[in-house]
Amino acid sequence: MRLPRRGRRTTAAAAIVSLALAITVGTQASAAPAPDEGPKDTVPVQQYEVADLDTQAERTELARTGTPIDEVRASSVVITADAADATRLRDLGYELTALPGTAVERNDFQAAAPxxxxxxxxxxxxxxxxxxxxxxxxxxxxxxxxxxxxxxxxxxxxxxxxxxxxxxxxxxxxxxxxxxxxxxxxxxxxxxxxxxxxxxxxxxxxxxxxxxxxxxxxxxxxxxxxxxxxxxxxxxxxxxxxxxxxxxxxxxxxxxxxxxxxxxxxxxxxxxxxxxxxxxxxxxxxxxxxxxxxxxxxxxxxxxxxxxxxxxxxxxxxxxxxxxxxxxxxxxxxxxxxxxxxxxxxxxxxxxxxxxxxxxxxxxxxxxxxxxxxxxxxxxxxxxxxxxxxxxxxxxxxxxxxxxxxxxxxxxxxxxxxxxxxxxxxxxxxxxxxxxx
Structure with missing residues (x-):
């Protein structure tokens, strides 16, 4: 039996994967948790590149803010964050650059649909x-x-x-x-x-x-x-x-x-x-x-x-x-x-x-x-x-x-x-x- 493979179907309506996605993303400073600002299930997010993170210790310090790291690059990382979290990280001294458009659009891929x-x-x-x-x-x-x-x-x-x-x-x-x-x-x-x-x-x-x-x-x-x-x-x-x-x-x-x-x-x-x-x-x-x-x-x-x-x-x-x-x-x-x-x-x-x-x-x-x-x-x-x-x-x-x-x-x-x-x-x-x- 060949199992039904969802991946063989393509969908014209691509899902936007880097912009306007709902996610829970909160931040926690190293010293104390971030305040509870209410449910964040519907807060739009996007991916950012965070510059000048060359070492394990520097990446760990970012992770200790409560920010998950999506991808590690040679001297930077990619994260997913909402606008408030991006502002908090900038206030902590991190250099964030929003990735333009979506990752899929930049390389002519079609984003997966559910x-x-x-x-x-x-x-x-x-x-x-x-x-x-x-x-x-x-x-x-x-x-x-x-x-x-x-x-x-x-x-x-x-x-x-x-x-x-x-x-x-x-x-x-x-x-x-x-x-x-x-x-x-x-x-x-x-x-x-x-x-x-x-x-x-x-x-x-x-x-x-x-x-x-x-x-x-x-x-x-x-x-x-x-x-x-x-x-x-x-x-x-x-x-x-x-x-x-x-x-x-x-x-x-x-x-x-x-x-x-x-x-x-x-x-x-x-x-x-x-x-x-x-x-x-x-x-x-x-x-x-x-x-x-x-x-x-x-x-x-x-x-x-x-x-x-x-x-x-x-x-x-x-x-x-x-x-x-x-x-x-x-x-x-x-x-x-x-x-x-x-x-x-x-x-x-x-x-x-x-x-x-x-x-x-x-x-x-x-x-x-x-x-x-x-x-x-x-x-x-x-x-x-x-x-x-x-x-x-x-x-x-x-x-x-x-x-x-x-x-x-x-x-x-x-x-x-x-x-x-x-x-x-x-x-x-x-x-x-x-x-x-």
């Missing part, structure tokens, strides 16, 4: 159809529900999917950030490729005979629906849709809400209006807790069955690994051997797709992230893939539907390589006898 991408309901339909067609290869289950009550599903793909076998497990998560719809397409591509090619492609057949694969297509279904379906055009929404106590602002950044070094190091915001708001406590977002509980539930006989993980995001074409909370290559729970294995495997993954490999904090400090938690708390080799485009000129968070097939297939070899090394990631540095005997 209909170019699978909806949340489409995803459930595709999973159910695939499970019906491949009952021995695919199972799925609801692992919990979002704040608004939508099912968060985990899909298992393996040669004997109905049985929990003693095989290395690999987890792929997608769509922590609502507007990153290309990541959901990545989940559906992986599901299709593994099922349709089993028994035909020798590599996929061997891997599914010896591995168990888990896909969570949408960690943040409420945010996805809100961004994609609520108005007929994209809203550039990032967070979940959970109300914040004592504030009219809505949403927690799920990828700053994980229970390792949460809020430790200026890599997230305590302001409810910020796009990087970390929540009032670790795992306060129900979506974070659902996925964390699922991962904890894969501990069998005292041993974590999941050995490897990719969390898919957009955009910038990067392969990232822990830690994000510190600039140091090694830290508590991350030895020189661990760091070498991350670096070697991350570089090998990037060699397959042309992404740039680096430690997460090489960009700027983040805390409470999924990668840091997966490794430090569960011992899972965890990577983030920032997918297409490399820059805003390719469509930013909303690349045109015409690139979906190409850009998801671009990660085929990386997915298979991670599955190959799932038995012992240290094998890539020749240390399997030490760590995987």
């Amino acid at each position: 209909s170019d991408y699978h909806t949340y309901a489409d995803v459930l339909t595709v999973v159910n159809q695939t499970r019906t067609q491949y009952p021995n290869l695919v199972t799925s289950r609801v692992i919990g529900r979002s704040y608004q009550g939508r099912d968060i599903i985990a899909v298992k793909v393996s040669a004997n999917a109905t049985v929990d076998e003693d095989e290395p497990e690999v987890l792929f998560t997608h769509n922590q950030h609502a507007r990153e719809h290309l990541t959901v397409e990545m989940a559906l591509y992986t599901l299709e490729e593994l099922t349709t090619q089993y028994g035909t492609d020798p590599e996929i057949t061997e891997l599914l005979d010896t591995r168990e694969v888990w896909l969570i297509p949408s960690v943040n279904p409420d945010g996805k629906v809100y961004d994609q379906e609520s108005t007929g055009s994209f809203r550039s929404w990032r967070k979940n849709r959970q109300p914040n106590s004592g504030s009219t602002n809505v949403g927690t950044d799920i990828n700053r809400n994980w229970n390792y070094q949460w809020g430790c190091c200026g890599g997230s915001s305590g302001s409810t209006g910020s796009e990087t708001y970390r929540g009032p406590s670790p795992e306060s977002a129900p979506e974070t807790q659902v996925v964390a509980n699922f991962v904890r539930g894969r501990v069998v006989g005292g041993e974590q069955q999941i050995t490897s993980h990719i969390d898919f995001h957009t955009y910038s074409e990067l392969v990232l690994w822990p830690y994000g909370y510190t600039y140091s290559d090694t830290a508590a729970g991350l030895t020189a051997d661990d760091a070498a294995a991350f670096r070697a495997l991350g570089t090998a993954l990037a060699d397959t797709n042309g992404y740039t490999p680096q430690q997460s904090s090489d960009l700027y400090i983040t805390d409470g992230s999924i990668n840091d938690w997966m490794w430090a708390n569960q011992g899972i080799f965890s990577f983030t893939f920032e997918m297409y485009p490399r820059t805003a000129s390719g469509g930013g968070f909303y690349p045109p539907g015409s690139v979906i097939d190409r850009e998801t297939a671009r990660n085929r070899e990386a997915v298979l390589l991670l599955l190959d090394y799932a038995d012992c990631p240290y094998r890539i540095t020749g240390r399997e006898s030490t760590y995987c005997a």
